Amino acid sequence: MREIIEIPLSKKKIYLKILGCLLFVVAGIWLFFNASLYLDFPLKLFRNPMVIEGVGILSILFFGTIAILHSKKIFDKNAGLIIDSSGITDNSSATSVGLIEWNDIFDIKTKKIMSTKFLLINIKNPEKYIGKAKSATKAKLMRSNMKMYGTPLSITSNNLKYDFEKLEQLIQTEFKQNKKVREQRV
Numbered sequence: 001m002r003e004i005i006e007i008p009l010s011k012k013k014i015y016l017k018i019l020g021c022l023l024f025v026v027a028g029i030w031l032f033f034n035a036s037l038y039l040d041f042p043l044k045l046f047r048n049p050m051v052i053e054g055v056g057i058l059s060i061l062f063f064g065t066i067a068i069l070h071s072k073k074i075f076d077k078n079a080g081l082i083i084d085s086s087g088i089t090d091n092s093s094a095t096s097v098g099l100i101e102w103n104d105i106f107d108i109k110t111k112k113i114m115s116t117k118f119l120l121i122n123i124k125n126p127e128k129y130i131g132k133a134k135s136a137t138k139a140k141l142m143r144s145n146m147k148m149y150g151t152p153l154s155i156t157s158n159n160l161k162y163d164f165e166k167l168e169q170l171i172q173t174e175f176k177q178n179k180k181v182r183e184q185r186v
Helices: 011-033 049-074 126-130 136-149 164-185
Strands: 005-007 081-083 087-090 098-101 105-113 116-123 153-155
Touching: 005 164, 011 049, 081 164, 087 153, 087 164, 105 164, 116 126, 116 164, 126 136, 136 153
Parallel strands: none
Antiparallel strands: 005 081, 081 087, 087 098, 105 116, 116 153
């Protein structure tokens, strides 16, 4: 690799996500304080005000947490993704771990769940990267990814100023080039 490629975070995408989360928080607050309005709801489960209040509280907690995590990215001056001769430095999401070294990567695959595409970065020693997690929650999320996808690391363009297909092509190309360089050294 000859150059350092920096892909910035998309503040516009992040603001839209925060706005969406805040709408769900407001909906959760509304549900919590108006739970008794649903006593004639067609589904029996949702006729119970405690269930409605519980849904409201879960909405507030879940989407409030996501809004807070995304808010931190608004003030982040670092690039969302940096690709260089060392590897891929991921700073694009709440579960990012920083540098993912080329030497640790053995495969990169694309996965699509609903309408979201992401790159699964398969690595030799997952515990090394789970150990880089700065919080127990982040480590737990990474372990969950490990169970579902076989790797704790994934990258998407959701918070980046970059199209996913271009990102996929760029990372695959750089991975192959760096793999050739490593094989030539051996």
